[in-house]
Amino acid sequence: MKLWRVRGCAIVQQAFVLNFLTEKKSNLAELNARLQQGWRIASQAPMGGGDNQNAVYSLVVLEQTG
Numbered sequence: 195m196k197l198w199r200v201r202g203c204a205i206v207q208q209a210f211v212l213n214f215l216t217e218k219k220s221n222l223a224e225l226n227a228r229l230q231q232g233w234r235i236a237s238q239a240p241m242g243g244g245d246n247q248n249a250v251y252s253l254v255v256l257e258q259t260g
Contacts, residue, residue, distance in 0.1 A: 203259050207236060212252040225254065233258045 210228070214220040229235075233256040241251040 206258050208233070208256045208258075210254045210256055211241070212250075212254055214250045214252075215248060228256060231258075 210225060212221060212225055214222060236255045236257040238255070239253045241253055
């Protein structure tokens with residue numbers, strides 16, 4: 195996690211790697227839970243699938259102000 199201060203507000207960033215193979219084999223629910231907790235997506239970038247050609251990976255940078 196990174197902590198930034200902008201105009202007196204602290205901004206915390208967190209890297210999250212989303213993996214999706216099927217609806218039952220993913221961590222999409224965990225990402226959605228963080229978004230419901232007040233995190234927002236600052237950026238997103240696709241990542242390679244490695245050995246598994248059916249899997250989708252994405253680097254998601256989340257931010258939260260506090």
